[in-house]
Amino acid sequence: MTSSARWRAIGTTAELFVTDESELVEARRILENELEAIDLACSRFRDDSELARVNTSPGHWVDVSELFLEALHTALAAARATAGDVDPTVGRALRVAGYDRDFAELPAVRTGRVKFVPAPGWRLVQVDTRRPAVRVPRGVELDFGATAKALVADRAARECARTLRGGVLVNLGGDLAVGGPAPEGGWAVRVTDDHDAGFDAPGQTVSIVSGGLATSSVAVRRWHDGSSDTLHHILDPASGRPAAEFWRTVSVAAADCVAANIASTAAIVRGAAALPWLDSLRLPARLVGLDGVVARVSNWPAEAVA
């Protein structure tokens, strides 16, 4: 038997499950603290965030917190691991493509001019780890949307496992991290297109006992650019355009949530090439094509027969 709590935070849904009901309040406090800290450090939509200061100070060293540094290192490591398919320098590309405010505040149809610009590339980011401080050249704007949420899930799950009794599952908008002992039979997880859909949404239910699981989908966070085109939020850094729609939804299990989220995002960008890439990394994954046909790699379980 588990207890849970669910609330809105950082533009998405935060959800928490614990195996020991008496630890739910403290687990929520830990997660809320992590969410507040990451929002202040890394939000692209807050003028007072550290990220906003870095993005609006091109050519200058900007002192940053240890948390910002960790988030940046995570994002740069993601870029290296995916040869730039998940790149934190997509900030400007997202902004000029129309994703320039919290998604809930975006108009259904974008009236301003939408442009597509390639990401300048993560190699341009300079880090002074001793101060610590960060400097980006003019034209480079950072966005940690592909990794920061997963980082918080991992940090909160680890802290809960370290300080509380029992096990915990942290779910931030579909990015899951688990810590401590799992319940009997594991943590049941429904993988589907939209994290806000219910547990009975079309998809598959699996159980996990450790690590992380993340899902990326082009079926959510879409907006119109004023013409006939519908855009989605996963940009191909090479072009600055929404990634070509080959997979509708990709779910990946990994050693932690950051790894799972990097892989699921990169898989959307890579299209057909994602299958051998995920397999080479031994990452269990479920990939749903635009036609609904499901592909599985690296021991992702088959759908249960009804």
Next chain:
Amino acid sequence: MDERQGGRLSAREAALARAGRVKRWVAGGAVALTGIFSAVAAHALPASHSSKQKAVQAAPVAPAIEDGGDQQQATPIAPPEQAPQPSAGAGGGGAVSGGS
């Protein structure tokens, strides 16, 4: 040809020979310097790659980092200890993983 004329001719030939040697040294030096400058420039200003070329790079170069950043950080993508198992929805949890 008197002795003075012979001396002038010898001096002229010697000067021409020295000039020839200097020309050869200058030409050789120019070639060598060109090679050195080319090597230095190639090292300092590597060719930029198109986006398509970037996608197939086998070992991306670490970002410019001052003061010993995490250039040696290992790849952050590791598989789970155990792959997900089939589930009918029993057990704890009830979490939904989807796009956001």
